[in-house]
Amino acid sequence: MPTKVEGWKDETYGNEVRERIYEFAEEGWESIPDDEHDAWFERFKWWGLYHQRKGQESYFMMRIGTPNGVLEPGQLEVVADVADEFARGPVDNPEFGGAVCDWTTRQSIQLHWIKLEDIPEIWDRLESVGLSTQQACGDSWRNIVGCPVAGKDKEEFIDAWPVAEQLNETFKGNDEYANLPRKWKVSVTGCSEGCGQGDINDLAFEPAVKLIDGEETKGFNIRVGGGLSRKEPRLARSIDVFVTPEETADIAAACSALFREHGDREDRFNARIKFLVDEWGTEKFRRVLDEEFVDGELRTAGEDLRDEYTYNAGHSHDEDGHADHVGVHEQPDGNYYVGLSVLVGRMAADEVRELAHLADEYGSGEVRLTQRQNIIVTDVDSDRLDAFLDEDLLEYHSPEPGVFMRGSIACTGTEYCSLSIVETKNRMVRYGRWMQDNIDVPEGMTDFHTHLSGCTASCAQPQIADISLRGMKTRKDGEPVEAFDIGLGGGLGENPQFASWVEMRVAADEVPGYIRNLIEFFADAREDGESFREFIARHETETLTGLVEPEETSYTDPFMHNTKMTWYPYAEADDMDASPAPTNDQGDPLPSDD
């Protein structure tokens, strides 16, 4: 029997939801019938609107999908202005201020505290420069990810940016694929370094070459069924298919139609295509694809480049090409792209506006978002590079950050998210700073990835980090406190590997001490030239458990209490009862029904 969500989607979903959002916005929050809240908020997701968590009713997270992370000239300034004007809540975040932009691990943008009444005006502004929130959430084609420097990389195998653009144009707003059983995440990689992270996507186009009619043809091999969510991580699996760049839209349509027809609509926990691939196996998947969804015969896979993949492979970034994209890199046209480290992916609106101006002044105005929550300014004139690097903004959002700042990623957390168990972004900022000040960096270590996720949904991609932190609870002196499960040794590259979970339920204030002790142990016990990931891989999970101890240090954590029980963790009066929500279009509390 289809789920309730499927019933709501059957009634109204996709493009047609937009008109209803306009009507609700015109008439105000209270015009949404009380007994239809759940159905409408589920449908709103398709238009990139996610109702914020309990205690923040009437406020929405708005996600803007930027294919391949590309923001064209003029777009970033509009994002900054929209954030500044519309993404302000009742209380400022003590670390970041009152209006922020979040760069996500899927190269999208998230704004918070959006009021329903403001959405038409925001859409007008975003769409006037070609930005969209369409299908940024919900059960359909999500933002397409890829190597963020596609077309700007001196060593790339094939320029995947036109492919990503074509897929975006084909499938955004396309009613045929608007209502899928669950989200559909697609990655297109054209570089030889693997930084499209195809391994953790539902559908991955990976660079390959194949002899066709006697000619070596560049294109893509297809993998399906990757993903990290819940406690069921999967690497995408090859279905032994090669396509040329011109054929990508057709095969993508076939794969998503297969998912539409055969995905599980009766159990949302089993709906992602990774579970269908588990059930069928790749041979059956290929056979059904071939027989029911493809005209003509599928080609077998070409020769891939996976043995060249270096992205998030545990190497020093000095050894590799564009590595994590942070830093100064020359483009094929002699200009430069400069990747800036944005700790936990969050920038204040005024910083975003300043960056937009700098991108205009020194480059083409284009910027790009990475899957490590960082931002890249492209097309910087070679003769103005030094002046750009001297700009004040780059002192904090640096192209040469410290090892621990560079590698830190965090999801949204209990600040806004219903799923999260713990506070994340402000805590990861504090972790990063403490580690930077208190841990000696072992010789040769230039990259150390700490991914902090508030729950098993894994939005911070914890399973592919050197240190994986997953939100948890424990008791300390008898009192419940926020905590983390700790995993080690995850990453991608030629031999992708999910982290091994080695320490469970570590109190949040003892995590920095654990990491320090572990890195000190590594520095003492490593073999010559051994990377951290190689060191972890050399040990059995049983050996790693208990290798070093978590401990309290000079690090202090203001978020140890149950932040989910607050209406907003940083409010002075943070009890759920103190919440002003729901509010009207001016942010004033609406009268309660009670």
Added chain:
Amino acid sequence: MVTSIHQLDDGAWVSVNDSREVNVSDLWQLACSDVCDCEPTDFLAEGFVEVSVARGRVKARIAGQCIGCGADGITDWLELGRADPETGAFRSVVPSSVHCPGSHRRLAADE
């Protein structure tokens, strides 16, 4: 009135009559649970797997783990609270009281 219940956002919360009432991340004290042998099981709710309602009593099976011993699992049906059949108003049980999944028994008083 009929009580409407939904489990939404990947099982992050339970809606009762279109109002978000019960979240993941609470610690539930469980007696006689199948999750582990701890007495009580100190159970972190990580996701609502199934929800049901009968005569206003809202119940769920919850995925999570005991933070005492680390065992994870899915609880038997656990009462989350009651919806008033006249007004629809929901009154939650107190997770930190002791509950017995699969049973109507409550081992400590509700709020």
